[in-house]
Amino acid sequence: MSISAIGFDADDTLWQNEQFYRLIENRFTQLLADYAEPTDLSARLLETEKRTLGLYGFGIKGFTLSMLETAIEVTDGKVPASVLSEILAAGREMLSHPVEPLPHALTALEALRSDYRLILITKGDLFDQERKLAQSGLGDLFAAVEIVSDKNAATYSRIFSRHADGAERALMVGNSLKSDVVPAIEAGSWGVYVPHALTWSYEHIEAPTTQPRFRQIEHLGQLQDLVGKLR
Structure with a gap:
């Protein structure tokens, strides 16, 4: 699909x-x-x-x-x-630090929003995540925003069923293998890993390289081409 x-x-x-x-x-x-x-x-x-x-x-x-x-x-x-x-x-x-979007974030979202339903799925403090989203200038590019206490396979199944066509027709993008990629794949989605040099050590696990729905890119500027190949 x-x-x-x-x-x-x-x-x-x-x-x-x-x-x-x-x-x-x-x-x-x-x-x-x-x-x-x-x-x-x-x-x-x-x-x-x-x-x-x-x-x-x-x-x-x-x-x-x-x-x-x-x-x-x-x-x-x-x-x-x-x-x-x-x-x-x-x-x-x-709690008041400025928000600095990463390279390619804005252009990637703008390029994908017309063809896909974009959903922000983030964990952490509700007020702080809402503040950062507002200051980032990216909020209007998302069809839905979910701020959760933690991320696991059930989280992705619930969110992709609520806001889209289910986990099997969804793709999750993130810098954490533990929170963003592996549980999304477990839910039936594609998982795209975008490494960040300073990812918290708690989030470090082995990449699921044998999983057919796992992909890795160097930066968000490569995401549109990758998604196009998976259609």
């Missing part, structure tokens, strides 16, 4: 995101340099994030809470209030 809908991830697929997390994480390790080495602090922070995803979810607010928890843990509860205040300020700064 021919493709009738294309789903797009947002963060680090359509606009820059992870670079801001890396900058704040570096600041976090500097604030706590008297208590642990930077690599150890980063590892502790990642473990806290993984442990609390079920409570805080994905996004900046959960990241900020994880930094606060880690700071308390590594200092045995002795972290200065000034450090906690700076961590909170860093979180607020992230």
Whole structure:
């Protein structure tokens, strides 16, 4: 069956995101340099994030809470209030960072919107994702927008059935193999991987190269030609 809908991830697929997390994480390790080495602090922070995803979810607010928890843990509860205040300020700064669309994002969406139903499928904090979409200038190019708490095969089956002709006639594009590509393929869709240099380590898994519906491109400028070959 021919493709009738294309789903797009947002963060680090359509606009820059992870670079801001890396900058704040570096600041976090500097604030706590008297208590642990930077690599150890980063590892502790990642473990806290993984442990609390079920409570805080994905996004900046959960990241900020994880930094606060880690700071308390590594200092045995002795972290200065000034450090906690700076961590909170860093979180607020992230929530107001400018949105920088990635190369080819706008042209790819404009080229595909007339032939396919475009759906934005992103996970994270509702208010922050809505803010970034509004500031990106890309919102009007989508027929539907879904902001979800997590992404799995059931997520894609539900969304592509609700807004399009089902998962088998849909294609999902994203920079995360774990969240965007593999679960979409499991739902019956095509999965197109667009690597980003700064993808969060939590999202790293092996590429499903043996799956017939897996494809990889270097950038979004190659997407229109790829989709045309799959019709």
